[in-house]
Amino acid sequence: MNRFAITLSAALLGLSMTSALAHDYKLGDLVIDHPVARATLPDAPVSGGYMTIHNSGAEADRLVSGEAAFAGRVEIHEMSMEGEVMKMRQLAEGLEIPAGGDVELKPGGYHIMFIDLEQQLAEGDKYPVTLVFEKAGSLEVEFYVETLQKMQGHDTMDHGTMDHGTTSHGG
DSSP: OOHHHHHHHHHHHHHHHHHHHOOEEEETTEEEEEEEEEOOOTTOOEEEEEEEEEEOSSSOEEEEEEEOTTEEEEEEEEEEEETTEEEEEEOTTOEEEOTTOEEEEOTTSEEEEEEEESSOOOTTOEEEEEEEETTTEEEEEEEEEEOTTTSSSOOOSOGGGSOSSOOOOOO
């Protein structure tokens, strides 16, 4: 096989692997790209969820809530720095997705919190989550579970030790 054929084969293989790993969902003008949940340590009561939401529409929408059978509550949160202290707060009014714009939910920024987990989230698992938008409505997406090491831009916060108004699960 000549060098060109080998290079072309490798490029095609790489593209097919990338498309197999990418998963996105469409709801009206919204595209939810690559939803992932962070793998948890044993007995961890919470996990974070991340994705990018694209809005190709002419008007803003808002992610207002979520539902997941594996968690007691699903909340939308924001992480921010206040001086040298990292603070996390729930976005009670939801998260605006601007018209013609993108919002990235990622470690250290906007994210979804899965609270009061029913079980450990293990790498490679997939869980259905219903996302609820103010205008576009509801959509069920699958969150793939990845380890902290696999996620780009590591989540350095230990959500398992934060107080989210939950009690610790014994084990």
